[in-house]
Amino acid sequence: xxxxxxxxxxxxxxxxxxxxxxxxxxxxxxxxxxxxxxxxxxxxxxxxxxxxxxxxxxxxxxxxxxxxxxxxxxxxxxxxxxxxxxxxxxxxxxxxxxxxxxxxxxxxxxxxxxxxxxxxxxxxxxxxxxxxxxxxxxxxxxxxxxxxxxxxxxxxxxxxxxxxxxxxxxxxxxxxxxxxxxxxxxxxxxxxxxxxxxxxxxxxxxxxxxxxxxxxxxxxxxxxxxxxxxxxxxxxxxxxxxxxxxxxxxxxxxxxxxxxxxxxxxxxxxxxxxxxxxxxxxxxxxxxxxxxxxxxxxxxxxxxxxxxxxxxxxxxxxxxxxxxxxxxxxxxxxxxxxxxxxxxxxxxxxxxxxxxxxxxxxxxxxxxxxxxxxxxxxxxxxxxxxxxxxxxxxxxxxx
Amino acid sequence: xxxxxxxxxxxxxxxxxxxxxxxxxxxxxxxxxxxxxxxxxxxxxxxxxxxxxxxxxxxxxxxxxxxxxxxxxxxxxxxxxxxxxxxxxxxxxxxxxxxxxxxxxxxxxxxxxxxxxxxxxxxxxxxxxxxxxxxxxxxxxxxxxxxxxxxxxxxxxxxxxxxxxxxxxxxxxxxxxxxxxxxxxxxxxxxxxxxxxxxxxxxxxxxxxxxxxxxxxxxxxxxxxxxxxxxxxxxxxxxxxxxxxxxxxxxxxxxxxxxxxxxxxxxxxxxxxxxxxxxxxxxxxxxxxxxxxxxxxxxxxxxxxxxxxxxxxxxxxxxxxxxxxxxxxxxxxxxxxxxxxxxxxxxxxxxxxxxxxxxxxxxxxxxxxxxxxxxxxxxxxxxxxxxxxxxxxxxxxxx
Numbered sequence: 018x019x020x021x022x023x024x025x026x027x028x029x030x031x032x033x034x035x036x037x038x039x040x041x042x043x044x045x046x047x048x049x050x051x052x053x054x055x056x057x058x059x060x061x062x063x064x065x066x067x068x069x070x071x072x073x074x075x076x077x078x079x080x081x082x083x084x085x086x087x088x089x090x091x092x093x094x095x096x097x098x099x100x101x102x103x104x105x106x107x108x109x110x111x112x113x114x115x116x117x118x119x120x121x122x123x124x125x126x127x128x129x130x131x132x133x134x135x136x137x138x139x140x141x142x143x144x145x146x147x148x149x150x151x152x153x154x155x156x157x158x159x160x161x162x163x164x165x166x167x168x169x170x171x172x173x174x175x176x177x178x179x180x181x182x183x184x185x186x187x188x189x190x191x192x193x194x195x196x197x198x199x200x201x202x203x204x205x206x207x208x209x210x211x212x213x214x215x216x217x218x219x220x221x222x223x224x225x226x227x228x229x230x231x232x233x234x235x236x237x238x239x240x241x242x243x244x245x246x247x248x249x250x251x252x253x254x255x256x257x258x259x260x261x262x263x264x265x266x267x268x269x270x271x272x273x274x275x276x277x278x279x280x281x282x283x284x285x286x287x288x289x290x291x292x293x294x295x296x297x298x299x300x301x302x303x304x305x306x307x308x309x310x311x312x313x314x315x316x317x318x319x320x321x322x323x324x325x326x327x328x329x330x331x332x333x334x335x336x337x338x339x340x341x342x343x344x345x346x347x348x349x350x351x352x353x354x355x356x357x358x359x360x361x362x363x364x365x366x367x368x369x370x371x372x373x374x375x376x377x378x379x380x381x382x383x384x385x386x387x388x389x390x391x392x393x394x395x396x397x398x399x400x401x402x403x404x405x406x407x408x409x410x411x412x413x414x415x416x
Numbered sequence: 417x418x419x420x421x422x423x424x425x426x427x428x429x430x431x432x433x434x435x436x437x438x439x440x441x442x443x444x445x446x447x448x449x450x451x452x453x454x455x456x457x458x459x460x461x462x463x464x465x466x467x468x469x470x471x472x473x474x475x476x477x478x479x480x481x482x483x484x485x486x487x488x489x490x491x492x493x494x495x496x497x498x499x500x501x502x503x504x505x506x507x508x509x510x511x512x513x514x515x516x517x518x519x520x521x522x523x524x525x526x527x528x529x530x531x532x533x534x535x536x537x538x539x540x541x542x543x544x545x546x547x548x549x550x551x552x553x554x555x556x557x558x559x560x561x562x563x564x565x566x567x568x569x570x571x572x573x574x575x576x577x578x579x580x581x582x583x584x585x586x587x588x589x590x591x592x593x594x595x596x597x598x599x600x601x602x603x604x605x606x607x608x609x610x611x612x613x614x615x616x617x618x619x620x621x622x623x624x625x626x627x628x629x630x631x632x633x634x635x636x637x638x639x640x641x642x643x644x645x646x647x648x649x650x651x652x653x654x655x656x657x658x659x660x661x662x663x664x665x666x667x668x669x670x671x672x673x674x675x676x677x678x679x680x681x682x683x684x685x686x687x688x689x690x691x692x693x694x695x696x697x698x699x700x701x702x703x704x705x706x707x708x709x710x711x712x713x714x715x716x717x718x719x720x721x722x723x724x725x726x727x728x729x730x731x732x733x734x735x736x737x738x739x740x741x742x743x744x745x746x747x748x749x750x751x752x753x754x755x756x757x758x759x760x761x762x763x764x765x766x767x768x769x770x771x772x773x774x775x776x777x778x779x780x781x782x783x784x785x786x787x788x789x790x791x792x793x794x795x796x797x798x799x800x801x802x803x804x805x806x807x808x809x810x811x812x813x814x815x
Binding site: 063132318323330340355411 | 763
């Protein structure tokens with residue numbers, strides 16, 4: 018596995034076990050940028066915010082943030098005043114061992130909602146975490162942020178003199194008991210905070226908001242993009258020749274992490290790529306694509322490799338977007354399964370369209386393409402099927 | 417089982433097998449009101465409409481409709497011009513055997529989306545359907561409208577001189593391949609169409625729109641309320657003394673049918689009643705209640721009898737309604753599991769609140785109560801859990 022966040026110069030990282038997880042697996046992670054590192058953040062839109070989300074958002078808004086500490090095991094959400102105080106204690110302890118001003122330490126948490134952070138264990142593990150900090154700590158960092166993830170997720174890209182790295186965790190954009198989507202992307206370019214925020218918004222946000230496991234937005238989702246400047250190339254911004262390639266590299270890392278997240282979604286057996294075009298706007302296209310991707314009837318049909326175009330039409334029609342049913346075309350893979358809102362009789366014929374659509378659905382990744390008219394709006398969403406294992410993971414394992 | 421739609425005077429009904437269902441079960445149903453019967457209709461809001469929905473809606477808008485023919489097996493949705501022609505042929509044939517003007521015959525269909533209606537079989541069975549029409553045909557009617565329903569659903573109520581009856585089918589408000597929610601309510605009161613429309617809107621719509629199995633709105637959902645006037649009491653309307661009790665009886669029948677629908681939802685093991693109060697408006701409360709009831713994480717938690725208050729808070733926070741997290745209180749049954757947006761530490765303690773919440777969740781029906789502030793908005797939604805059987809029914813049984 019690749020180094021991930023420490024692939025670019027100017028970053029050290031570490032991950033250790035504080036003993037919070039009963040398994041003894043690593044559960045405390047730290048990523049520290051060189052002095053002068055800039056940061057941009059994307060945060061959950063859930064109205065119920067975890068304490069570390071509020072803390073990190075405030076610090077970034079105040080122009081601070083060169084490092085982040087992550088604890089896994091408790092989400093530190095729905096924990097009230099105590100949770101806010103715990104988050105402050107954690108960043109104080111982490112800043113001390115990292116040797117940076119406390120206001121530059123950001124925080125992320127992931128795990129059970131409502132349960133207080135195991136603060137004594139976390140604080141006690143801080144010296145070990147600081148001692149482990151190093152330029153090859155990216156892998157340990159990626160391991161320590163996992164909860165129910167089955168594999169650690171890292172990605173790397175290069176662009177001329179620049180390197181970009183990343184790590185992520187999560188079994189979706191969602192909040193099962195022990196999961197939240199966290200992603201960390203680093204680069205050794207020197208980027209001003211405003212430009213970095215634009216980069217995060219334009220190149221990373223579309224990649225992560227296009228993911229859906231079950232349509233549920235976590236209380237803790239966070240994406241942080243750090244730029245250390247350690248490549249020693251001087252500041253780079255949108256007016257510079259190198260910018261576009263750097264932005265591409267950042268997006269490449271984001272896309273690679275997003276793809277790893279959906280492939281590790283809870284109970285996933287098939288990844289679903291939903292492409293919508295011809296909508297009145299991109300926002301409308303996104304609404305339709307998410308309606309299709311999140312429909313339990315479409316998701317179970319994908320699980321069963323049953324193309325079932327009626328369910329896709331149902332989801333489009335109920336999405337709330339004003340579409341003309343007679344303009345809706347649907348393809349499963351390359352096979353047309355609805356044309357002008359009508360499922361062709363050939364679909365139901367023996368050895369008809371249905372057979373080829375079924376074959377497309379038996380692949381590990383299935384494309385559902387929907388055209389809803391002649392409008393300019395388009396969107397792509399990455400989802401997954403709804404399997405017995407999803408029900409087992411979320412229904413059987415009480416925590 | 418009760419007679420249902422033929423409990424009130426002035427209605428005849430029948431159900432026969434046209435041979436469309438491979439099982440040979442009844443699949444063609446007819447309900448005919450006495451001359452002068454008035455009608456009100458509630459229809460799906462899906463943009464993709466089944467042909468019979470369009471036909472019935474147009475006739476009711478034109479002031480017509482004293483009878484309805486229902487075929488189960490094909491939904492006659494996404495069938496284009498051919499589907500519209502098929503629907504017209506079915507009502508012509510049904511009106512002929514019922515001996516009424518063709519414009520007074522409404523239609524409903526339920527079954528596979530996209531597959532053309534088996535028209536020859538349906539038309540050929542019409543004489544037998546007409547011959548079977550009788551004042552004791554309510555039970556056969558309820559049987560013949562079933563698709564994947566495991567039990568027929570009927571209800572009755574009385575109010576002074578008036579009787580109210582009903583029949584329904586559906587495993588939710590949804591469109592699995594072989595399901596759509598259809599409900600038929602009859603009364604022998606004489607009610608003007610405008611008053612009947614008001615009654616349907618005020619007393620039946622809230623009962624049926626409060627149901628959710630998986631948040632998917634069918635292309636075929638229809639509720640029809642017929643008033644025959646055969647009780648011979650003269651017209652009754654909102655200004656009359658008897659109106660309130662009649663409206664209560666109509667609502668009682670609607671509520672009984674809705675409860676039967678959710679208890680027969682696909683894969684249901686536990687019925688979930690979500691009550692939301694204190695929202696800015698009733699609509700906001702409904703949005704929050706549906707977000708909680710439809711959340712796959714809440715639904716699997718209910719399946720696993722895991723109170724998991726963090727998932728409920730997550731669903732409220734992500735509902736899109738602007739709520740203050742610090743004002744959110746949550747109860748599972750009578751047990752408080754979140755107060756002011758915080759899950760109390762007592763919840764996680766051994767022998768704490770969690771134990772009593774778990775016991776409440778092991779009941780066949782669980783109440784999830786959410787207070788989100790001091791606003792006047794409130795809503796109740798009936799949902800159900802997400803079980804292995806739901807995945808099996810919708811994933812394994814390709815059709």
